[in-house]
Structure formats: C-alpha cells, structure tokens
Amino acid sequence: MADADPTKTDTQSTAPEGKTAHVVFTPSGRSGDFAIGTPILQAARHLGVDLDSVCGGRGICGRCQITPSVGDFSKFQIKSKAENISPMNAVEERYRSKRSMKADRRLGCSSTIQGDLVIDIPADSQVHKQVVRKRAEVRSIEINPVVRLHYVEVEEPDMHHPSGDLERLEQALYEQWGLTVDHADLSVIQILQKALRKGEWKITAAVRNEHELIYVWPGFHDKIFGCAIDVGSTTMSVHLTNLQTGDVVTSVGAMNPQIRFGEDLMSRVSYVMMNPGGEVEMTKAVRESLGYLIGQAAVEAKVHPTEILELVMVGNPIMHHLLLGIDPTELGWAPFALATNQSLEVLASELDLKGKTNPGARVYFLPCVAGHVGADAAGVALAEGPQLREEVTLVVDVGTNAEIILGNKDRLLACSSPTGPALEGAQISSGQRAAPGAIERVRIDPETLEPRFKVIGSDLWSNEAGFAEASKKIGVTGICGSGIIEVLAEMFLAGLITEDGIIDGGTASRTDRILGEGRTFSYILHRGEPEIRVTQADVRAIQLAKGALYAGAQLLIDKLGKPVERIVLAGAFGSHIDAKYAMVLGLIPDCPLDMVASVGNAAGTGARIALLNRHSREEIKQIVSGIEKIETAVEPRFQEHFVGAMAFPHKTAPFPNLEKVITLPPKKSAHSSNDDGETGGRRRRRRC
Template identity: 60%
Template sequence: MTEDALVIFTPSGKRGRFPLGTPVLTAARQLGVDLDSVCGGRGICSKCQITPGYGEFPKHGVHVDADALTEWNSVEDRYKQKRGMIDGRRLGCQAKVMGDVVIDVPPESQVHKQVIRKSATERTIAMDPATKLLFVEVQEPDMHEPTGDFERLAIALRDQWQVQDVTADLALMRRLQPALRKGEWKVTVALHKGNQDASSRILDIWPGFHEGPILGLAIDLGSTTIAAHLCDLTDGRVLASSGLMNPQIRFGEDLMSRVSYAMMNPGGDVEMTRAVREAINALSASIAAEANTLPTNVYEVVFVCNPVMHHLLLGIDPVELGQAPFALATSGSLSLDARDLDLTHLNAAARVYILPCIAGHVGADCAAVALSEEPNKSDDMVLIVDVGTNAEILLGNKTRVLACSSPTGPAFEGAQISSGQRAAPGAIERVHIDPITKEPRFRVIGSELWSDDPEFAAATATTGITGICGSGIIEAVAEMRMAGLVDARGLIGSAEQTGTERSVPEGRTHSYMLHDGSADGGPRIMVTQGDIRAIQLAKSALYAGARLLMDEMGVDHVDRVTLAGAFGAHISPKHAMVLGMIPDAPLEKVTSAGNAAGTGARIALCSAAARSQIEKTVHDIHKVETAIEPRFQEHFVNANAIPHAVDPFPELGLIVTLPDVSFNTASGGGDSNRRRRRG
C-alpha cells in the first residue's frame, strides 16, 4: 500500500503528492491553491468548502475511489444541520486524503474571487422580443353567447393584436377569472410568440394595466465559465451582467475529457447535467439580486453553448460527440419550458430558446458569433476567432462562410501554467520586458499601475501579486521572444546565453523569473519551459484551425481578424501575432468584438426575427472537421515555432524584429545553426 496519494485541484490544475491523512486544506496551502479559511481549520467558518470528484478522470490520468477522502464527520454534520451545505461538498479542514483524488474549489471558497470578464458589449438591437406585454380589453360574458373567459381573451388578442392562436397552461387558467374580474375585463398578459407556425402562449396575466418588469436572460454557457446578461425585454437594456465558473471543470477542463468522464463513469453525464443546472439556478438568483429584482421576473432565457455543453444542459449523453462522425442528437434550435431544465428560480412559466448548432463540434455559441458579427455580410475576407478552452473559428465573406472548432485547451485561461490562475485581483495580466536589461514590468488585475510605479506596492497591498492569468502568460511569452529570452523553437536560454540572472536553471531547462515575492512571504512567479510548451500547443491548435479554413477557402491571407470572446477582448493583437496565434494581418485590422457569443445571445433574446435569421444562416455555413483533416497536423507542427516555421509574417515584420537567437540544449545551448526569423 502506498504511503502517499496524488491530489489534483481544479480549476487551478495544481497537483502534488501528500502523505495519507493530510487534510485537504493543508494540501491546498502547500500547493498555493486559492482555498479560503478564516478559522484556521477548526471547522467553524466553513470558508474551505470543496467538492471531491469520484470515478475515472482520463484527463488527469487517475481513478478516484469512493473512499479517497475520510468519511463525513461530526463537525461537518453539525455545520450542515445548522447552516446548510450543498450535497456532495466537504469541509477542506475536516476531509483528509486517503487516496488519489480530484478536488474542485468552488468560486465562493476562493480567496481571490474569479473575475468573469464577460460584460455586455454596447449594441443597438432592433427590439422584437418573443415575449411581450400586451394590454387587452375582453368582452364581458353574456348568457346569450355562452363562451368561456379564455376563448373571449383569445378573441380580444386576435382583434386587438392580430394574435391568431393562443394557448395557456392549467396554472394560468386557474388565475384567469380572478384577474379578469379584478381588472374589470381589462388585463395585461405576457405573451410568448411561437416560432413560425407554432401557437403563442400566455405566460402570465395581471388585472388592468401592468408595466412589468418583464425580463430575459441571455446565457453564454462555456466550458470554463458561464456568463449571463439580464435584460429588460421592453427596451433591451442590460440591467446586470454576471458570471461564475462552470462547476463541470472538476470532471475535466476540456470538452473531450468530460465526454471521457461520461463514457467511463456510469451516470457521469447525469452528474454533470445536475452540476451545471444548479450553477445556472444560482447565477440567475445572484444576477437578479445584483439588479435589485426577483428571478421570478425572468420570463425567457436564451442559451448559446458548444455541442458538449448543449447536450449536457439538455441531459443528453454526449458520448456520440467523442467519436466520428461526431453526431449531434439534434442540431436545430429548441424551444422549451424552463422547468424542463430544472430552472426552478425563474418564473414558473418561463420559456427557453437554444440557438441552433452548426455541426458536430461547432455549436450554438459559434452560431451566436455569426449572428453578432455577420461574416456572411462582409465585403472583405474576415477571420473571426472566439478564443477559449475550445476555439470556434469563422472565415468568410458575403460569398461563402466556413467554420471549425479547434481544441486549444485551458492554457489560455491560465490553467496548466505553473504560476497560472484564473483572472482575479492580484493576477498579472499585462507584461513588458526591456529588450536590453531583460527586466520585466507588469500590471495586475485590480490596479492600473505598472510594477515600476512608486505607488504600485501600496496599490496592490490588498490583493497582493498572486499568479499570472491567460492574457498575462500570452504577453509574457511574446515579450520573452521579443527580448531574446526565448528562441523560435520556444527554448528559454540560460543566464549566460541571455545575459540576465532572471534565467534560472531548473533541471535540464531554464525558467524566467517574472516576480519574486518570497522575501515577503509571497510566491515566486516563474515562466517555465513547461509553460512555454503549453502555450505553444494551445496557439498551434488555434493557428492550425485558421490555416485549415484558409486552405479550404483558397486564400493565403485575410483582410482583417476579429478576436471574440471575453478572453479575446483582453489579448494584445501584437503579442498574439508575435506568438503566431493568428495569421499575419495589419495590426490596425485586428480588433476585438468582446463577448460576441453573449452579444449574439442578447440579439436572439431581444429579436424573434434574428432567431429566424440565424436558423437560416447556419445552413449556409460549411463546417470543416479538424479532427479528421490530415492537413491539420501538418499545420499544427509548423505552428509550434514562434511565430511560425514556414508562414511569413510581413505585416508584423514592419513593426517587430525578432532577435536572431537559438538555445539548442542538445548542442550545449550555443548559437550554432541559427536561422533568421523576422516577424
């Protein structure tokens, strides 16, 4: 029997081996995992709640037995009885490690709360919501013309609002007569207009004239984060935007690892469905509170999501999406009752609309990006990249649009990075390295000051400097390349080769010391050779997907590039191009669309006409399957170089000259066999 066990924390991805009997809280502290505790581990504050995962975790290469943690104890039982605790959670100070285990740290247990950077993008939307408030005057009952109250309400809607066919559920029927009589035969109804030939449905009714509120939720259900916009359905105003981590991360950080979890754990898909629905309920309650309203004022929800999230939201086993031909259970748009998805916090009659998917691995989120950015109406050749754990890519113009999905993994989100963390106060998000002195300066989330500013220490005293997030690691690696600390193959040079003591030896490789906070009890934030490799793999997948679409389109360059997604909004175009994340283009033609998928969801929420439009558009978008295309691997290998082994970057070369260095460890790290690489 082994004397220690492997402990893996999500969403940070940090892992380590610990002696059996080690409290989870102790393991978290030793690994630098962001797990809160106020009471010092005495089981009083409950800040250290964690959620263990059991079963097969192919992504992490472990099997977690049911007895991987010590049994539920009296301290936990007492806390749950008195204050309540979500089923399946444990207290990190009480649960002890007894075997290999995967442990998720939920957002509320993190000291540095995640910043879900998916705020609403300003957009003018022609209002045509599927759910509207209509005021009607209903004919009073007449003994000589015996018709029911509902039938006369339907006639009034037809005559006054040209609504031809209406239905209502039994719950509304029970409230119909009191409302009509209290309003003296004048009522306001919340009417949901059905798609195409479908009948309209009365969702709610009020006596007399009622102004609302009548609200809707536009939700971008991503594999890493869930972002929501609460909108007023009368004028489209965004009342609040909020988000949280997708709790499915504990089952796997990328989509295929979640499919594998469902394959290898009977009932695993049900477990993941339950987790995400509970999270959406919690998010709907919190975003309503932020807007000082009630979630029961929400009458409609629009979802956009990738195919795996789509199936898991609906409660459909995603196993078929894990193998060719990657068949979807359904690809069309869906209209459902919110209660079908266990969304119990909303109005009892709330409706759900899910945008159509484009194909097996290109989902409703990509359709939402197409609705928002309209590449099918573009005169020039535009490449739209929604950067995330799974990147969706669109290429085209008014003559033709192509789409693909590329598995970039979680490195761009700060996961699988040695000092990586999610975007939270204290995380390094911007980096600049002096090419002469090799000294860095940086900015952290929560402060506008750079680290060489005299006021920086005071400004960051509360948050500290805790790690590096996705945009930070991208800028760090690109800056290291521009400063001659990293060569075209991604190798970090030694102190002798680079001329700086910040190049620190680690085994047979080197790391770059970005920040050393150890003197004050803080972390040493390094960029390691493993970090460089993780970024190379992620950016190569992204570039290869774009290049594959360009091959299919028969073009060698694009006129402009749009970076979509909340993460894309925080990427520096220059640094992205130095890395070779995106094809060469004039930098002024590389722009951010913000959270385009979320914007597409808002458009669909506020416009029934837009729903009809995207339902037609997806049939005209041609999907290219990267998983079975032989050229994808060739493009992937060539894209491993920084910026690229073969493709020229003439536009970048006009503003950046990359140092001619080579740190070939196999030949002792000399400068032999150097190749000139121009940006």
C-alpha cells in the same frame, strides 16, 4: 395630396365623411387623410407607423409618446400648427404628474387630430427600437422580441351568454389588439380567474409569437425581461435584459462547475464513458449553477422571477447536450454526431429552472453548426456578421475549445480546435483566472532583461512609485491568460526564448532571473510571495494551444484559397489580449494590425440579438445552413500545420505585416539547443 418623398405611403382614411386633415409621420414619411378628432395612435396604426403601446390606448403605459412638429414643411407640402393637435387633456396631465413626460411631448392615444400635422415618433416610442452595439458598422439590434405584453379589459361573465374566462380573454385580445390566441399554457389557466377578479377584469397578458398566452398579471403591468446566456466549458454568463428597451440591466458570471469532471471538453466526455450515468451528474451541476446565476441576476436588478419570460442559450455542442440532458458520448469519436443541430425551444421548467423564471418561460437554443462547432459559433456569426462583408474575415472565439469561422459574403467555413485551458491561465504553473491581483500586462527591457508588469485592480506599473502600496490589498497573486501571452512574447522579443520555444539558459549570464530547473530553465517574473515564474512547461502549454489554434485557422485558409484580410478576436480571453503580442507568438495568422479587433463575448451578444429580435432566429438558421464545416480531426494537413505553428511566430510562414511594426529577433542556429530544452548555456554552467 402629392408628396415628393419616395418613402411616403399615402393612405385614405376610412373615417366617416366630413372635414379631414392630412397627417405625416416622421421619420417613416408615412401619411394619410383622417377625420378631425381621430386619435393619433389610431392614425399611426392605420398607416402601419411604428408607434408603441402596451395599455391599448388607455393612457397608462406612456409608450405612445409623440412630438408634434410646428412649421411650414415644403417637403410634405403641409403647414403644421400647434393648434392642429387637441389641447392637453386630463389623462395626459395625470400621466405627466405621476410618471413625468418631456414638455414637447404628447400621448398619441389621448391627443387627437384637429388639422394638418407633422408628427415625429421619438426613438424610444418606436416598437422596433434600434439599439446600436459597439460595432455599429457591422449591425444593430432591432428590438422585436418574441414575447410582448398586452393590457386588455375583459368582459365580465354573464349568465345569459355563458363562456369561460379564457375564451373572453382571447376575444378581448382579438378585439383590442388583433391577436388570435390559439394556445394557453396550463399554468396560465390555473391563475387566470384570480388574476381577472383581482384586476377588476383588467389584465396584462404576455403573448408569445402573437398566438401563445403564457402568463397574466392583474391590472396593468409593464415590465418584461429575458436572459441571454452563454454556457462555456470554463465559465458561464447570464445577461438579464429588458425586452422593451434592450438594456442589459445586470450581468453575472461564474465558473462552470463541470470543471471538477475535467478541464476540457473531451475529458468530460471521457468521464461519461468511464462512469456510466456521469452525464446526469454534469447536467445537474450545470443546471444548478445556471439557476443560481439567474436568481443572482434577478436579485441584483430587483426583478421578480415571473418577469423573466424568455431565455436564449448558446454554448459548444457538449455544453449544449449536457444542459439538455443528452448523453454527449457520440461527440467523443468520429463522426462526432450531434443528437440534433437544429434550434430548439423548451420550457425553462424542463431545465430545472422552476422558481427562477416565469412558469411560462421558454428557452431557445441557437442551432449548432456540426460536430464540435456549436451554438456559440452560431451566436458569433450572428453578432459579427462575416457573411455580410466583402473582406475575408477570420473570427476566432478563443476559449478552452476555440471555434473558428472564416469567409465573407460569398462563402463561410468553420472548424474547432482543441486549445485547452492554457490560454485562460489554467495548466500554467502560476496561472489563474482574470481577477484582482493577476498579472495582465508585461514588458521586459531587452538590455537588462528586467520585467515590469501591471496587475488587475491597479493602474500602476510594478516599477512605478506607489505600486507596492496600491497593490498591497489585492497583492500579486498569479498570471492570467493575457499576462502569459505578453510575458512569453516579451521573452521571445528579448531573446530569452528561442523560436522553438526553449527558454535559453545561456541568458543566465545576463540576468539572475533565469534559473535552472533540472534539465530546463525558468524566468522569475515576480520576486516575493508568491514567487511567480515562467517555466518551460508553461511555454510548452502555450505552444500546444496556439499551435492548434493557428493550424485550424490555416486549414480554413487552405480550403478558402484566399488570404485573411481582417481578424476578429472574440471571447472573454480574446477581448483582453493585445493583437500585437498574439501575432508575435503566432496565435493568429499575419494580418495588418489595424485590421485586428477584439469584440468581447460575441457569442453572448449573438444570444442577446436572438433574445431581442425574433426575426434573427430565422436569420441564424439560414447562416448556419450555409456554413461549411471542416473537421480538423480527419484533415491530413492539420498535423503539418500544427508542427509548423509550434514555433514563434511560425516555423516557415512569413509575417510581413507584423514585421512592419516590430523587429523580430534573428533565428538562433539549430545547434544552440536540443529537444529536451538543454541549451549551450546550460552546458557551460555544468563545466563551471
């Protein structure tokens, strides 16, 4: 039968001779002629239609639900009638009564073709379900995990036809699912016989890569999970994910326990250099924490460890090496050689995760780019897709070690910058991690120089009625990364800080919040217990961090030879900072503010994509192989860019886009301050 739809694939059924019916599946448009009485699931498989099933057509799992359409479909030249599908049978009635099913739906494995039909496959019945992420314009996640469940009925052993239980299971998988299993883990063989007999020769098999048998459950089992894991130098996060729906069932996080060996990456490498065997201590610490987080996630989601069969890891190269038990010393000096920058697959048990996951669970590590640009940068690229865009995009994963990607579909470059932990609240006098009670938003009146702020855990500003009562339980405990960015930007805009980053003691005549501290000054943000001040050392710490970040980005811009058209701020810190204030301080280059976006933990999202879609693993290999790595440590212009970037927002670079939306303060004359932070205001105070 002719069909005007170009997406349709006509296929003649191989059913026996006799009366046939024409069947069209939507939304794919695939169609064919099938013998009356053909199960709809069988017809769908014959045409390659995306219709899910775990139980193999036994009416147990309910994943093959379809919706028969009724009407005259001129597009397909077909009349689809209600009587052209078999009546509801006992299997469907049982499933509907026990598991529930929408009134207009049927089970594809139990319903049969009785005449011409148009059949719709709902999104939740498709094998390759589409889970649209927050930034849908960039990409979506197609659910096609590397591990799948298959329910089979295995032939019982027979004295006349001797064969092993494993061989008969492999035969059943081939006959019922078309899978050729050529590898089985020892842990599976050890439990196989008991599982088969307990399930009365019905079993659910977990098959990886369509040929590796990694676990079995007696009878029917339909739950399978994985973990997308981001191991950062400061924090670690685990996202427990349903591999069949793509839903994140729970997310947990913790501080990386390696902090006790050093706050930044190079200090941890130095620890190993000065303490032979130190890498073993750090590996043990991070693995123990990871195991705890996976266990915590499983308990919260009520998931049994055996149901966790796949893990995907991202992290910077030093975290990557330490988690794998590799000495990171070579990353401590040029040429910063990785043990390997390829993707890796290891057993979870090899990372001391025995008992936290399924015995057959594998851990997949995304490839590293090179040097200090790791698998987390690969995850960011996979999640945000700058390689798919026309406009030049700057992606900054802000953390203790900032990883920067610049480019578009024509060319990608990457580097890392040692920003240190200051941007996350560490190395700041009143700094703390983002937690209830931490100041996260700040505004300073340019006339009175009085501040107001918000703390995490309260929606009220500090000058609003009810703030004291609302914040009584959580208190005002410190200032987190986004708060320190905003208070410094507001101080700069109000004239409390010069463009060179010096707290101007001359403003003490206008406010009693400016106090002398030896040869420098500080600004009191919060009076009370504890008193929260912004010190000259705090300003310097942020200058050093933002200078390194900007310098790294500018190096890439120099190499690419094109201006930035779009900026993406990634990482937990990047998702909370205000783009305007980040640009006021010169944390990022000038760009239209409406083209600056925060995307949260993009590295973790990249890990989740690789967890849910097997083909993305090959995609990220191709992306990484095309990224040009720039090593800031050996670039002669890095120091030049760094010095210029120490100023707010920059010593020489113009910020025309920023100046369209905000008035930057006039530059103060050079003689108004000196290098040690002593200002004209300070000298006047001495003469009094």
